[in-house]
Each structure stands twice: as C-alpha cells, then as structure tokens.
Amino acid sequence: MARGQQKIQSQQKAAEKKAKLAKQKGSDGKSAAKVALKFSCTVCKTLMPDPKTYRQHFENKHPKSPLPEELKNAPTV
Known part of the structure; x- marks a missing residue:
C-alpha cells in the first residue's frame, strides 16, 4: 500500500486522468442527448x-x- 507522499501523488494522478477523460467525452451526456x-x-x-x-x-x-x-x-x- 502506498503511504504518505506516494498516496497523495497517486490520488493527484488519478484525478488528472479522470478530468482528462471527462473533458474528451464531454462531462455530461446532455449535448449527445440533445442531438438525438x-x-x-x-x-x-x-x-x-x-x-x-x-x-x-x-x-x-x-x-x-x-x-x-x-x-x-x-x-x-
């Protein structure tokens, strides 16, 4: 298990990855639903x-x- 600084870095990296994925596909499905x-x-x-x-x-x-x-x-x- 990661502890201390490693844990913080891992959480930051995961948050950045999640934000990047959300930005690529659009954070909500409203735009896709509106097209339909x-x-x-x-x-x-x-x-x-x-x-x-x-x-x-x-x-x-x-x-x-x-x-x-x-x-x-x-x-x-």
Missing part, C-alpha cells in the same frame, strides 16, 4: 426523438389542436 432530439412540438416546444413519439405526445397532450403537417404521414401507434 430532432422534433419540436409546435404547441409546447417539447423535444422528441422520432415522429412516432411526437405523434403520441401530440394526440395525448394536445387533443383539440389540429395535427401538424409533419405528423400526417407519421406512423400511428
């Missing part, structure tokens, strides 16, 4: 990943609103 969300609801501006989910959302949350043109050809559930 391509459709935006015309009423509430909620982001959806695909037209099927968008259509489900629109039919459930906005039943009185007319269906947008981009959802007319979307698959139904």
Whole structure:
C-alpha cells in the first residue's frame, strides 16, 4: 500500500486522468442527448426523438389542436 507522499501523488494522478477523460467525452451526456432530439412540438416546444413519439405526445397532450403537417404521414401507434 502506498503511504504518505506516494498516496497523495497517486490520488493527484488519478484525478488528472479522470478530468482528462471527462473533458474528451464531454462531462455530461446532455449535448449527445440533445442531438438525438430532432422534433419540436409546435404547441409546447417539447423535444422528441422520432415522429412516432411526437405523434403520441401530440394526440395525448394536445387533443383539440389540429395535427401538424409533419405528423400526417407519421406512423400511428
């Protein structure tokens, strides 16, 4: 087991390595998740990943609103 100065150096080295890895891949997955969300609801501006989910959302949350043109050809559930 490392003791004293060796332990401190080992911890610093591990922290630097972890910070470097986090910087390379992006510290959080928000940016990657945001890229996957391509459709935006015309009423509430909620982001959806695909037209099927968008259509489900629109039919459930906005039943009185007319269906947008981009959802007319979307698959139904």
